[in-house]
Amino acid sequence: MTTPPRMDRRTALKWMLAAAASTALASRYARGQGGSPAAQGYGTDPDLLKHHKAGDVWPLTFTEAQRRAAAALCDVIIPADDRSPAASALGVVDFLDEWISAPYPDQQEDRGIMLPGLAWIDAEAAKRFGRPFADLADAQKTAICDDICHTAKAKPEFRQAARFFATFRDLTAGGFYTTPQGRQDLRYVGNVPLATFDGPPPEVLRQAGLI
């Protein structure tokens, strides 16, 4: 009837062992070698002023093949244009790796979508074109993505892949638009101290139909 969110001695012991194991993993598996997600996160009192990089708190776990597929796919979703670079150029692959390697429930759930999804997209590329996804020509990549880019319209055989694509696109966009170049792409101009707050300029009010 009750589910106390407490940690008994046995669970604590299990966590400690898992934490020890993940430290061992961290040293054994350099980036790109695969591995299991970490057992513990940054805790309830992390240093908020420290600038963290992917891999600082828990080890990254993409294999080299997963990393290549992820890099190719995130650049299909966010390619370079005249306003900003492609996703992979801004460290989004590292971010995706950080995300799916995190010990938290939401990220573990995404890991369960992302890793099979990356395997699927390489298998699909091999099936259709005889090469891994990263080695396909742009039109070949698009041919696959067109089948899976819209969950509501995907054919039954592509529905699961479409759910992967939607997750992958959300995470890629999250990783991209939270970089300085991503913020600039969206023309976010805040996070700077101002002497006064003047409200929206007239051209904004005009465009919104308010004057």
Place this chain on the structure above:
Amino acid sequence: MALITPEQLKPGYDVIVVGSGAGGGQTAYTLTLEGIKVLMLEAGRNYVPETETPMFETAEQAPLRGAGTPDKPFGFYDSTIDGGWTVPGEPYTSASNDRGRKFEWWRSRMLGGRTNHWGRYSFRNGQYDFKPRSRDGLGFDWPLDYADLAPYYDKVEMLIGVYGENDGLENTPDSSPGVLLPAPKPRVSDLLVKKHAGGLGIPVVAAHRAVLTRRLDFEKLPAKLHPGNAFAQKHLRAAMEGRAACFWATDCGRGCSIRATYQSTTVHLPPAMASGNLDLVTNAMAREVTTGPDGKASGVTFIDKTTGREHHAAGRVIVLAASSGETVRLMLNSKSARFPQGLANSSGLVGKYLMDTVGASFSGQIPALENLPAHNEDGAGGAHMYAPWWLYKEQLAGKLGFARGYHIEFGGGRRQPGMGTASGLEWLTGGSYGKKFKEDARRYYGSFVGFAGRGDMIPNEDSFCELDPAVKDKWGIPVLRFHWKWSEHEIRQAAHMQQTFADIISAMGGRMRRKPEPDGAKAIANGGVIIHEVGGAIMGTDAAKSVTNQWSQTWDVPNLFLTDGAPFCSNADKNPTLTIMAQAWRAADRIVAELKKQNL
């Protein structure tokens, strides 16, 4: 500063205050500036907003781009330390895990408690809110009137600094002239909501939030707040001079290093510390309020979390302001031959009538806000406008099917991008990717407006907490078990919120990803989720039917006061923090007067 270790405790204090948030901070402030010697016990660690606040840190500098996790549920940069829905080693239990029957409890184990991250909404309860039973026959009347608290609302608003306007609306009291700070200019989404909600008869006015839109008048305010008390004026002036005005950047939930928002740690505690009358022990987990042979409270037993050792502090007056839940827990755990049901619990009502705020939310995408020219919308780090409840007459006439109202908090704009900024767009984009996706992300960025209803909950017999018969925390202290049930009033209110938000979005020409939820039981957030836990030791006029009198003083133990939300006997739609502070100041004045008369 008198941050001390348990070994440095003085043999006795005039007053011991348990908790350092809105209630504890205000109590300690008022008492110490009146020359009373106070010991404050805080279960969390010391916290220094001036040096610890991540003011301009950006998402890519945080793990997971700052996304919320069980360790930091409101995001990496949220100011909450050692807190959230769960606290390691400090469990609580729920009698049911069913949706709608569960209570989720947010705690912050840090100096200043939950005041560090709160939304800074500072609304006054109106006269209806103090006399709800007289008006509609439900719940309980407070044993005081709006007029009793009005001077304290003025004082708290002047002390902490609250922006807003006086709109003269029903049951939405005005502040005295000159008390409020200027409201910030509306954002474009505010103006659009105002225009279209206004067309539906919903008033949209300046929000009231505890943010300094200009510096406090440190020349005049100290004399207004502490007439005839040069000592208090001196320390308050120095504290006010140390607070800067808002510089229109960064989310208030991170805390504020320039002290432009109210946090107990930036407003209440600095002058209390400077007075020399406050000793503070952090990492002090209170276990029990002790009593003497005369039945009066004699002190507090606490555990030093850094050593695991138990200590006792002695005081003439004990004030509990540990949050409703922790205050109740402490009382129930303070059992003795004289108080076998727990301290000050002869009524059997300690733990009963726990309340939260009714919450439901909905959002829409507004084409009029697409592709707007770049401009800075950070503003005051939170809402600039809101809609107070507007259907009092229809409700009283029985036309709505639920007895109490709600206000609407809303927000849109070109906020600092986060993980959600360009996610879940498929319903709008048809699944775009590539260059088209980048164009779509630009088009839709800043075009969403989210609405959140915050409504009155009527206290009921099925919503309460008690000691869990089996589970203890890591120091062996029995923990709380929560019971929860919404009544039809809250459930129908949540459904009404959904329809109202959809109506506003439609009037704005907006699009909705899904239909509004017609079933209030599905729309309503679980108990506790809005983090407005109040009640559990309600005030009243009858010692058999309440735990405290109108001064938050327990009937059974005259030198025991509760200055957090525990004595609330109703929970208006207005966010409770301002009322907690106003009532804490009033209770502290009572303590000062009674100590002078040797009555405690």
